[in-house]
Amino acid sequence: MGKTTRLLPGEGTDKRGPDGYLGYLLRQAANGYRHRVETSLRETGLTQPQFAALTMLDAYPEHSSADLARIALLTPQTMSTILRNLENAALIRRHPHQEHGRKRRIELTDAGRQVLVRAKRLVYALETDLAEGFSEEEQRTVRRWLVAAGGRSLEGGATKP
Amino acid sequence: MGKTTRLLPGEGTDKRGPDGYLGYLLRQAANGYRHRVETSLRETGLTQPQFAALTMLDAYPEHSSADLARIALLTPQTMSTILRNLENAALIRRHPHQEHGRKRRIELTDAGRQVLVRAKRLVYALETDLAEGFSEEEQRTVRRWLVAAGGRSLEGGATKP
C-alpha cells in the first residue's frame, strides 16, 4: 500500500479555492472567521454573536430585544436566546420598562462593560486583518457584495396594505 | 402606502450597510444567504449543509466522514452530525469498509440522488443571483477575499514537530 499522501481533491481540482461556488465560499468564510474570532475571544468567554449584541447594546442602550433583532437581521427568538445567555453570565441586566408594559429595558452590567472593552481590542485586530491585501476600491466591492448577498433576509416586509 | 417609517438606526447611520465592519457584514451575508437557500430548498427538506454534503458525496463517493470534514473545513463531529441526519432521512447509507476496519463507506440512496437533482436546480439559480451586478473582475476580487477571510480555519496544522 503506497502512501497516497493526502491527495484530497480540492486543492486545485474542484469547487474549492477561488474557483468554487460563491455560496459555498461564503459559508466557509463565515465559519472560518467566526472560528478565529471565538478563538481570539476565548479568554473573555464571549461568542461572536454575544460580542455583536453587547456592542449594539452599548451603542443603543434604549433598544429592546425586538429592536436588536431587527437591526441584526435575526429573528426575535434568536436574539432572545443570545440575550438569555448574556443575562445568565451576568453581563447584562433587564428590568421592566416603566411606560411600556411588555417591553423590557436592557442594560450592560459593570462586568459587561469591562469585558466589552477587552473584547473590542481583540476583535478589531482581526477586523483589520480582514482588509489586509485589498485596496480601498476592492474593499468597497467586497462590502457591496456582502450587503447584496445578505439581502435583508427576514424583512417581514410588505406590511400587508 | 409608503409606511417608510422604519426608523431603526442603521439605515445610513452606523455600522450597518456598506460602511459596516467586514466581520459583521460577513456574518449577516452568510446568515441571509443560508436563509434564502433553505427557504428555496423547503420543498426538498434539505438544509444548506446537507445539500453541500450530498453534493460532495456525489462527486467523491469514496470519501469517509473524516475526509468530507477536511474538504469542507468542518470538524469531524460536525460532519458526523450532518451525515447522521442524512442517514436518518434515508438519503445516504453507510456500510462497513471491507479493508479498513474503522472506516465506513458512504453511498447516496436512490432517494438521495433524486432529491439532489431537484436541489441542484434550486440552489444554482440562487448562485447566479449571487454574482448578478458584479463584473468578472469584481467577482474574482470577492472570491479571493472570501478565501482569505475563511483562511483554512481548522487546519490542525503544525503537526507538532
Place this chain on the structure above:
DNA sequence: TGCCCATTGTCAGAACTCTGATATTAATGT
C-alpha cells in the same frame, strides 16, 4: 365600550457548529 390586530416576549423542537472526552482500529517504533 369592546373587539381586532400588531408588537413584544417566550417555550418547544430541530439542525448546525464548536470543544472536550472516549473507544476502536491501523501504523509505527524499539
Place this chain on the structure above:
DNA sequence: ACATTAATATCAGAGTTCTGACAATGGGCA
C-alpha cells in the same frame, strides 16, 4: 511482541439559528 502514536468515529454538552405556537400588552376602530 508490545507500546506508542495516529486516524476514525462517536457521545456529551453548549451556543446559535431557524420554524411554529403561544401569552400578554397596547392601540385602533365599529
